[in-house]
Amino acid sequence: MKTNPSRTRIVTSPYHRRVTSPLNHSAQQPASPSPPPSSTMAGNHNHVLHEDPAIIKYSNLNTNRFRYFRWTPRTAKLNFIYVIAVPALLGYVAYATEGKFEFRGKRRGDSVSEY
Numbered sequence: 287m288k289t290n291p292s293r294t295r296i297v298t299s300p301y302h303r304r305v306t307s308p309l310n311h312s313a314q315q316p317a318s319p320s321p322p323p324s325s326t327m328a329g330n331h332n333h334v335l336h337e338d339p340a341i342i343k344y345s346n347l348n349t350n351r352f353r354y355f356r357w358t359p360r361t362a363k364l365n366f367i368y369v370i371a372v373p374a375l376l377g378y379v380a381y382a383t384e385g386k387f388e389f390r391g392k393r394r395g396d397s398v399s400e401y
Contacts, residue, residue, distance in 0.1 A: 387399060
């Protein structure tokens with residue numbers, strides 16, 4: 287709803303920030319008072335949830351993982367297995383069984399193997 291700037295007034299209260307509202311209040315619902323800011327109630331709470339220091343530490347370590355990585359015999363072996371051995375094994379199995387099986391158009395009792 288557009289309002290004319292000359293037909294607005296400033297509404298202030300201890301529980302509201304300074305806002306402008308139109309002079310005709312007939313079309314608007316009355317505003318319910320909001321609670322005071324959290325800095326005045328039970329201390330200054332900057333976060334809604336309590337931050338667990340262990341989770342923060344894990345998150346920082348995970349973000350900076352490249353800074354803490356070291357080549358050890360275990361990491362070298364795992365890299366060899368997952369980067370070279372597994373793809374080579376899958377490639378060999380795929381190449382060795384190329385064309386040996388036909389799954390399309392088989393009926394009950396037909397052999398799946400072509401050889």
